[in-house]
Amino acid sequence: MSTADVLESNTLFHEAWKFYARACPKGEIVQPPGVLIAACHVPWSIMNIAFQPAPEGTEAGLTGALDAAAGYFTPRGLAWMFALAWDWLPPPVRSRAAELCAGRGLALAMESVGMVAERLAPPVRPLPALxxxxxxxxxxxxxxxxxxxxxxxxxxxxxxxxxxxxxxxxxxxxxxxxxxxxxxxxxxxxxxxxxxxxxxxxxxxxxxxxxxxxxxxxxxxxxxxxxxxxxxRTALHATLAGFPVYQRLGYREVTRFGLYSPRSPGR
Structure with a gap:
């Protein structure tokens, strides 16, 4: 996984959710220090995500970002997620990330795989007519x-x-x-x-x-x-369930994310 691939996957994740936030009537994009928030202001947590805007090298930086995200979403009563970009955390911080999230009432909700393909591979089976x-x-x-x-x-x-x-x-x-x-x-x-x-x-x-x-x-x-x-050229962020399907289509993995959310929405 190259640094350029990781950067691109993170940037695409950010830009896609910024588009979705702009498309929603009450959506907004805010960037307190150390965090990028793309909030659609809708009930589904996956549509309200806080991101690391850049590689984070310190535990204090990560905890500050987590606290800033909670400070935005909690008063608004929104279900939300924080996307931890694993390749943007140095090993000492990465090893503590789950514990730091848990201490703030956040649990792993899902994992996402950043994937890219220069072009799709040919189908390996007949596809249904749609x-x-x-x-x-x-x-x-x-x-x-x-x-x-x-x-x-x-x-x-x-x-x-x-x-x-x-x-x-x-x-x-x-x-x-x-x-x-x-x-x-x-x-x-x-x-x-x-x-x-x-x-x-x-x-x-x-x-x-x-x-x-x-x-x-x-x-x-x-x-x-x-x-x-x-x-x-095409890219996406896959669930673990969808990952093998996209591999078959010709996508390759470039990085991974852990999406953490409050154990109770709005908290």
Whole structure:
């Protein structure tokens, strides 16, 4: 994992969430000393993230960033996450990071893998045919929310309040829904970030998982990115469950993140 790859993955993570925050009606981006906050001001914690804006070399710097993030989110009653960039912490600080988070009531909620591909690898299996539709209005954005609620076991109201926002899929962002036999089964989005097509909002309804729908939709979305923007280089931040799927698509790992959140939302 090169320093340049790690920097790029962190920067893309920041820029994607800054776009999402700007797209949300109450979203905002603030940068107290030592921390970058991209807050969509919606109920789902993954949409309200505090980041390290640069490599952090000291324990005091990390604890200051954690405290600043809590100082922003807690009074507002928002569920939130702090993204620890493991390769931006020196080993002594990295080894203490979980303990420092725990002391502030933060627990590991998920891990994320920064990944990049210069271009996708050829498919290794036949992919299902999908009826592709662009997200153009609130109803279609709500379909993306409903797919995510089902895929990730989130309350439907939380997902809808957080993702049924058409502006998330406008401008430099394009949202996609995959339909089979009239049913919406999978979603993705592609966001133009400089010379990179950034993939996000990938989800498949549980009863349709394992059939290649997400892969088919990602490939169609990236075909669109090449046609519209001339971009083949692509990046994303994967869950551990999605990691092997993206490897099969030709993405390679460049860095990892630990996303910590309060044990009780809003605390």
């Amino acid at each position: 009826d592709l539709r662009f997200v153009t209005d609130a109803k279609e954005a709500q379909h993306i929310a409903d797919i995510h609620a089902a895929a990730y076991g989130a309350p439907l109201d939380t997902a809808r309040q957080s993702l049924a926002i058409p502006a998330l899929f406008q401008g430099e962002s394009r949202g996609y829904l995959g339909y089979e036999k009239g049913q919406y089964v999978a979603s993705t989005a592609v966001l133009r970030l400089g010379n990179v097509a950034y993939i996000g909002y990938v989800a498949t309804r549980p009863d349709f998982q394992g059939k290649g729908y997400a892969e088919a939709l990602i490939r169609l979305a990236l075909q669109d990115a090449k046609r519209l923007w001339g971009l083949e």
